[in-house]
Amino acid sequence: MADQGDDGGPPQKKFDMANWGEAYTYYPGGDNTHLNPVMKTILASYYYTVDMPVTAIHDWIKSQKKSSYPYYHRKFRRVPGIEECDITDQVCMYEANEQFQRDHLIDQEVLRLARQDWMRCCFQEGDSHYVNCRDFKSRLDSAQNGYDLKYGDLGVYGNAVKAFMKQKHRMIEERREAEKQQS
Amino acid sequence: MAANFLRLLQRGGFQFHFSPKGGIQNSLQLRVSPKNCKGQKRNITGNPERYPGADFNYPKPNKFFWATPPRYHEKLFLRDVAKYYALTGIPALIIIMFINTFIGPAELSEIPEDYEPEEYEYHEHPITRFIVRNMMTPYQENYEKMCAKIALETEKMEWRQKQKMVNYLMQERGDGLYYYIPMTPTEVIDYSPKSDPDQ
Numbered sequence: 001m002a003d004q005g006d007d008g009g010p011p012q013k014k015f016d017m018a019n020w021g022e023a024y025t026y027y028p029g030g031d032n033t034h035l036n037p038v039m040k041t042i043l044a045s046y047y048y049t050v051d052m053p054v055t056a057i058h059d060w061i062k063s064q065k066k067s068s069y070p071y072y073h074r075k076f077r078r079v080p081g082i083e084e085c086d087i088t089d090q091v092c093m094y095e096a097n098e099q100f101q102r103d104h105l106i107d108q109e110v111l112r113l114a115r116q117d118w119m120r121c122c123f124q125e126g127d128s129h130y131v132n133c134r135d136f137k138s139r140l141d142s143a144q145n146g147y148d149l150k151y152g153d154l155g156v157y158g159n160a161v162k163a164f165m166k167q168k169h170r171m172i173e174e175r176r177e178a179e180k181q182q183s
Numbered sequence: 184m185a186a187n188f189l190r191l192l193q194r195g196g197f198q199f200h201f202s203p204k205g206g207i208q209n210s211l212q213l214r215v216s217p218k219n220c221k222g223q224k225r226n227i228t229g230n231p232e233r234y235p236g237a238d239f240n241y242p243k244p245n246k247f248f249w250a251t252p253p254r255y256h257e258k259l260f261l262r263d264v265a266k267y268y269a270l271t272g273i274p275a276l277i278i279i280m281f282i283n284t285f286i287g288p289a290e291l292s293e294i295p296e297d298y299e300p301e302e303y304e305y306h307e308h309p310i311t312r313f314i315v316r317n318m319m320t321p322y323q324e325n326y327e328k329m330c331a332k333i334a335l336e337t338e339k340m341e342w343r344q345k346q347k348m349v350n351y352l353m354q355e356r357g358d359g360l361y362y363y364i365p366m367t368p369t370e371v372i373d374y375s376p377k378s379d380p381d382q
Binding site: 061064066067068069070071072073074075088089090091094095098 | 284285286287289290291292293294300304305306307312322326329330333334336337341
């Protein structure tokens with residue numbers, strides 16, 4: 001009793017700041033002793049009508065014996081690029097173009113993964129992402145910069161020859177700027 | 184089914200037209216019954232003080248039962264559409280469910296040494312594998328056919344260029360209009376079957 005000093009002790013779960021996250025866990029079918037009866041009935045009604053049948057069907061489907069057979073990842077050999085092709089050799093240019101398109105897809109995926117990593121870091125850090133996600137951001141920036149330099153404004157009909165010419169013009173411009181700075 | 188569809192077209196069904204001024208009776212060319220007005224029970228064009236955004240204001244008949252065209256043929260049409268969608272969709276979904284539960288997709292694994300996988304072994308889903316195995320040409324075959332076609336066409340291109348150059352030079356130099364026709368020399372031809380008429 002209260003007059004004998006029994007105040008029930010410190011709060012067990014409901015307003016315990018250490019277990020704040022746990023107090024807000026409403027696991028249907030799990031431990032709900034820290035909740036009130038209204039919430040218990042709601043969770044129990046959901047659990048027994050929806051959750052249990054659905055998980056039973058899901059587990060039955062998963063437990064079905066499936067014949068295990070493999071599938072493989074296709075490996076492409078590297079062919080000589082567009083820079084090693086004779087101007088009249090159309091077959092070499094075709095193969096180089098196919099390789100260019102495959103590398104384009106790979107670079108798109110690499111950029112997507114870098115961006116996803118940065119976004120995940122931002123979401124986890126919150127308002128402190130300016131400080132804690134610098135590495136991810138720098139990695140994304142360098143990847144995006146390289147991608148823009150190589151595939152930047154080629155457009156839908158971009159092919160290996162156009163990318164090669166773009167590289168050529170970029171190198172010429174860099175050389176001219178270097179000469180200007182020297183003089 | 185087609186007759187009902189024609190009746191629907193004649194009636195001018197499925198008139199979904201949105202008017203920014205508002206009001207279902209403003210939106211449709213035909214009248215609708217009040218039960219289909221979804222909360223708008225009055226013809227707003229008849230009350231300009233309350234609804235000033237109406238197109239124009241004309242005297243409103245204070246009616247409750249409006250003469251509306253029937254929605255029956257729209258229902259029949261939709262039933263026909265659902266019937267034909269379900270006739271192929273439900274068996275297809277059941278078959279696909281059974282394939283996904285009992286056969287299942289493949290597992291990604293490393294290519295073993297000294298083994299070249301078939302074209303269908305590069306795909307995951309069993310239906311995709313079936314289609315690739317039975318109905319499609321391999322990727323490498325298409326690639327090489329394209330390379331062969333390109334090589335043939337480049338060769339033809341080169342020979343056409345040479346022919347044009349030859350014609351131009353023959354025209355320019357005028358040193359003879361003859362072409363080289365390959366012929367076997369007479370020393371190696373065997374005339375013995377022709378030399379004896381009574382063979």
